[in-house]
Amino acid sequence: MGWNWPWARQNVERKGGSLHGFVALHAQGEAAWTRRDYATLAREGFMRNPTVHRCVRLIAEAAASVPWLLYEEKSELVDHPLLDLLMRPNARATGASFLEILYGHLLMSGNAYVELVEAANTRELHLLRPDQVMVVTDADGWPTALEQRQQERRRRIPMDGEEGALAMHLRLFHPLDDLYGFPPLQAALMALDIHNAAVRWNKALLDNSARPSGALVYAPKEGGNLTEEQYERLKGELEDGYAGAARAGRPMLLEGGLEWKAMGLTPKDMDFVEAKNGASREIALAFGVPPMILGIPGDNTYANYQEANRAFYRMTVLPLVSKTAAELSAFLGPKFGEGLRLSFDHDQIDGLAVEREALWSRIGAADFLTDEEKREAVGYGPRN
Incomplete structure (x- = not known):
C-alpha cells in the first residue's frame, strides 16, 4: 500500500465539470538497499536489528567461552606465557572479552585485525577496528602491512619482515577479493532491509490508528475548488486532530462537500508479519544460527532445542574457534618457541x-x- 497523507498540493489533478475531487497515484520505484560498508552494517544491523544483534552476540560469546589448550608437539602444556597472554591480552581486557570483540569484528566485517605490542619484557595484544584499517601490499600485490587511520593520524604495522610479524589479519572467505573478507551479514543484506522495513511499517500503522489513512474526497454540489487557504487549513486539522495512536477512534466532523473514504488492510497487506519472520530466518541462516534457538516461529528443522544447540556448536562455533586457533598459532607460536600449537578443550564445552x-x-x-x-x-x- 502506498497511500499517504498529506498529498502534495501539486499532485492534485483537477478537471472541469460539476463535480471536483482528487486522487493520489503512487508508482512503484526502485528499492533502496542499505550500504555495505562496516559502519552502516553495524548501525543498521547490530545496533538496530534484534535478530542480527542476537546472532552476533550468541556466536561471539559462545566462541569466546571455549577454553584454550596449548601443545608442544604432542605434549600438552598447562603453564606457559602464551596461555597467560591469551588469558590477559592487555591491561584493559580479559581473554573472554578480547575474543568476543574479535569474533564480533569478524562477523560484522569479515575481517579482524590483531596487533602485537612488545616492550621490554612484556607483550600485549590489541584489536584494531576494521573500518580504520587498510591492508598495504607490495609491488606484486602481496600484503605486507596494516595501515591504521584515525582522523589525521596514519600508522603502519608490519605483517612480515626480519623481526617477525607484529600484526595479524584474520578474514573470512571472499570469492571476489584477495585482501579482505566477506561478512555474513552482507549475504543477508536484503533480508535485513526487509526486516527493518517491516518494523518501520508496523510502527507507522500504530502511529496512524493501526490502519492506512483513507482518502478525503471533495465533491461540492455547486462545483468549484478549495482555495489555497482552505486546503492548508484542512490538511493541518487532519494532522493535528486525527493522526497518531493517541487520537485513534476520534470522530471526524466534516463540512459540506467533504466525504471520508476509509481504506482497510487486506490479508495480503498484513503479510508483513510473515515477511518479518522470513527475513529473520534468512539472517539466522547467513550467520549459521538455527532459528529455533532465536525463537523465530515457523521453523521445525530440528527435533528439539537440544539438537539445534548441538548443531549450532558443531557447524558454526567450533569451525570459527578452530580457524582462529590455527591463525593465532601461526602468528604467536614463533614468538614463544618452536612447535607450539593452540587448540581448544572439547570436554569443557x-x-x-x-x-x-x-x-x-x-x-x-x-x-x-x-x-x-x-x-x-x-x-x-x-x-x-
Missing part, C-alpha cells in the same frame, strides 16, 4: 555435554580396549 557423555559410555563399554587405549580414544594422554 557445555553445548556438547550430551555427545561427550554418549562417547564416554560407548568407550567405557568396549571391553576389547585397554585403559590406555580408552584414554587415547577420548583425547587423553597416557598416565604418568
